[in-house]
Amino acid sequence: MNRSAAVTRALSDMHHAARPTERRAKPLGIYVHVPWCRARCDYCGFVSLTIAAATPGRLRAVIEQTLSLLDQRVATVAPTHRIDTVYVGGGTPTVLPHALLRRLLDGIADRLGRRTALREWTVEANPDTIDASTLELLADCGVTRLSVGVQSFQSRLLQVIGRCRVAGADGALPEVLDLIGRSWSGQWSLDLITSIPGMSPAEARLDVRRACEAGPHHISLYDLSLEPGTRLANRLGRAGATSAAADGATVAGVCTASATAAARELERRGYRRYEISNYAIAGCECRHNQNYWTLGDYIGVGPSAVSAIRRPEGGIVRYSDAATAEGFLNQSGPWGTAEESSPAEAAFERLMVGLRTAEGVSLSEVMPLLAERAEVRQVFERWSDQGLATIEAEVICMTRRGWDLLDSCLRDLL
Ligand code: SF4
Incomplete structure (x- = not known):
């Protein structure tokens, strides 16, 4: 099926699936991808661009295109769905100049027109982009949840994965986490990475301990993944390392010692493991991600973002936005490239x-x-x-x- 036929059929399915009593019944997640970061981490496999290389005009154009496409997509699904959660990720959304970040968040809120009815609105942030004025801005725009990419509290490990420029473990990080604890009234989550080459179980437990001391409602614990073509994969490839053997795993597919140690430590400290990589105190699970895991419907907007709409017979149609800023700006029609799953x-x-x-x-x-x-x-x-x-x-x-x-x-x- 070609793209326009797939789009037409999926949209027709959506409308025909709605009976009067079911109107707006299906929950819908909204994901907005902001593709810029302050610097690129060596392990990064996401679509992320260095913000210093973008002109103010280019930043504004991508944000306006994002809001315009969001408008069109939400209008299409509004008859059959109710918007439940919003997640603004990237990239690093909080690296945007504040005026532009406010334009994006206010624009999202205006388009959804129901900010109080949302069950959750998350924005991702890196520690080096958070200060008191950022937190005020997010709260003022209606954001209810912050997701902070710490990855490790230990400079040695951050150096191994090439993330020093965006993390600042020994510098401002403790102050930033303290600021969040004191002045952020919503929920917040903290990301850590395990299975870093050379990471010992003791180092993994230390990261978990320091994360728990900061008091987030939710912690994500991801295994380092060596994405082909990244600086880290190239560096480790030259050194003869493999991802499975990164910290002493014996057989591919078996959890590494640092990952197991971190998982056990987090559970011991009272965080419930509700998904293999995600832990929360009761009632603070990430609702937006839970929608992904049950293959719920969502709209994604921004360079490389994906939308997914379930068909009544159980298949899924997915639409992908162009991965480059240039391609995204030149996209025609409300939806990106379509792909069907049976x-x-x-x-x-x-x-x-x-x-x-x-x-x-x-x-x-x-x-x-x-x-x-x-x-x-x-x-x-x-x-x-x-x-x-x-x-x-x-x-x-x-x-x-x-x-x-x-x-x-x-x-x-x-
Ligand atoms: S901060 Fe995240 S998205 Fe940005 S370069 Fe680093 S890993 Fe990639």
């Missing part, structure tokens, strides 16, 4: 992301769409016999041991 592909995807969550996946939700994959159930039963998963009331959940071995388990399904 109902069986979508069910398989739901399974793969759902097994990463503590809630697990209902087999009655996915198995009818996976009729041609009868062996999947046998794999689940084997996992259950091996203590890697539980199956209760037709819901499959990975155990803690299953999560430790998740990558190798999932290979059984491929």
Whole structure:
């Protein structure tokens, strides 16, 4: 199906799916991608551009195009959806000059027209872009949640991954976290990275301890991923390292020692692991991401952003915005490039992301769409016999041991 046919059909599905009593019933997430950062980290595989290289005119043009496309996309889905969450990520949204950041956030709020009805509005920030005036601006625009990219409190580890220029572990970081703790009245989350080459379990536990001392409501704990073509991958490749062996993992697919140590420490400190990489105190889970994990609908806007709309029969249509600022500015029509997933592909995807969550996946939700994959159930039963998963009331959940071995388990399904 060509792009315009796919778009026409998906939009038609959306309208026909709406019965009067179901109007606006489907929750919708909004993701806005701000592609600029102060400097590029060596491990970064995202679309991020150095802000110093962009002219003020270019920054303004991308923000205006973002708001214009958001307008058009929201208008299209408004008859069938209610906007539940907004997530402004990147990049580093808070690296924008304040006047432009306010223009973007006010523009989003104006377009949604219901800021008080949102269940959550998150903005990502790096510590070197946060001061009292930034926090005031975010709160004033209606933002309810801050996601702070710390990654590590230890300069040695930040140097290994090439992030020193945006983190400042030994400089302003403690002051910034203290400022957030004192003056940010919403929820906030802190990101850490584990499985850094040479990272010991003790160093991982130290990062977790310092993160917990800062008192965030939510902590994300990501394994370092070596994206091909990044400066870090090239550097480690030259040194003969591999990602799986980065901190002593013995077999590909097995959680590294630093990741396991960090996970256990976080749970010991009272954060509930509600997804393999995400921990929260009760009631502070990230609702926006929970929508992704259940394959809910969302609109993404900005260079490289993706939108996804579920069809009534279970398939998904995804639209991608151009990855470069230039391409994004020259996009025509309200939606980017379309790609279809069949109902069986979508069910398989739901399974793969759902097994990463503590809630697990209902087999009655996915198995009818996976009729041609009868062996999947046998794999689940084997996992259950091996203590890697539980199956209760037709819901499959990975155990803690299953999560430790998740990558190798999932290979059984491929
Ligand atoms: S701050 Fe984040 S998005 Fe920006 S370069 Fe570093 S890793 Fe990439």
